[in-house]
Amino acid sequence: MRLHVEYSTDYAFTQPQRRLVQLLRMTPVNFAAQHVIDWHIDVDCDARLRPSRDGYGNEITMLYITGPIDRIALKVSGEVLTDDRSGLVEDAPEPLPVEVFLRETNLSAADDAIRAFAADIANSEKDPLSRMHLLMSRILNEIRYVPTLDAVERNAATAFASNTGVCQDHAHIFCAAARSMGIPARYISGHLYRRDGAHIQEASHAWAEAHLPAIGWTGFDPANGISPDDAYIRVACGLDYLEAAPVAGQRLGGGEETLTVDVRVTQAQNQAQN
Incomplete structure (x- = not known):
């Protein structure tokens, strides 16, 4: 596209x-x-x-x-x-080892509730890719998306406890839970083409990527429940919102x-x- x-x-x-x-x-x-x-x-x-x-x-x-x-x-x-690669991020600049993206930050740290949430997902799915898809769908279903919520810099634990959030919150929770399972994850900022005709937006979009064995970096958008396709423009990555804002x-x-x-x-x- x-x-x-x-x-x-x-x-x-x-x-x-x-x-x-x-x-x-x-x-x-x-x-x-x-x-x-x-x-x-x-x-x-x-x-x-x-x-x-x-x-x-x-x-x-x-x-x-x-x-x-x-x-x-x-x-x-x-x-x-853009091209639909089912969320796969291939041939992007990757100057850092993937282990860097296991680090927690103030915005993306997992608390006891998020660790328990992640452990339940890990016990349900053994395959890392299936785990990340389950994590994405669980966040979509359990953390109600509120696009007008003005709290893009609150941490993952606060958003998880409130059961509501914007796309930045979803990305922070995803990163926190994935890292607690030992899977490197990073925050992504970019743009989303809305196929429903809502072309005017109040902010850029956010989602997450996880590094999976034999696949590499793969995107997951918990706010929409899909892996990024050709409607997504990927702009910046980091450990959290502050590093990719x-x-x-x-x-x-x-x-x-x-x-x-x-x-x-x-x-x-x-x-x-x-």
């Missing part, structure tokens, strides 16, 4: 800022299931953009702005050609900050016409 992405992030500050430095994880990488045809990052002010790659293999862009400035409009757009940074200046995000994922014009 040929997908078109328009991603706008608008910042407004109650006081002028003297300096801003941001790390942008907004550019997809090429691998077997996706090929980036065209991609642009534009800023509506005088800014320096420096592309590079981080330790996880993600494409990153450092953004530097010298003020005074009281608002910023950041626009990302591009086209990606689209934007992270610091500012020098007082006052409050407001953020507005608008994401549109559609089929490219030529494909839609065909």
Whole structure:
């Protein structure tokens, strides 16, 4: 599928800022299931953009702005050609050993409840792939998806205890449970083309990947109960949300900050016409 992405992030500050430095994880990488045809990052002010790659293999862009400035409009757009590989992640940049993804973080640590949840799944299925599919379906059925819930940085244990969550919560719970079973897992941020016609979204999407024997890295989306197909654009990976979030940074200046995000994922014009 040929997908078109328009991603706008608008910042407004109650006081002028003297300096801003941001790390942008907004550019997809090429691998077997996706090929980036065209991609642009534009800023509506005088800014320096420096592309590079981080330790996880993600494409990153450092953004530097010298003020005074009281608002910023950041626009990302591009086209990606995707293929349905049943969630398999092949030929992606993999600079780290898989054992790194057994590490817990504050957001993805398993508590006693999650460990018991994972142990029950491990006792039910011996095959690692079947375990991960069961884990995905159990999270889908037991952690009610609430897409408007504004809590993307709460930890897995809190979300699991509440039985509700956004896609970020589902990904954290999946990683916590998989790692407690001894299966490396990582958090993924990206975009999802909605086949139901809901092309305008309030944020990027999130899911998880697990490293399975003889298969390698494979994606699982507990929020939708499927492995990623050609409707998914994979952008960044990390141990948790903070390590794969689209934007992270610091500012020098007082006052409050407001953020507005608008994401549109559609089929490219030529494909839609065909």
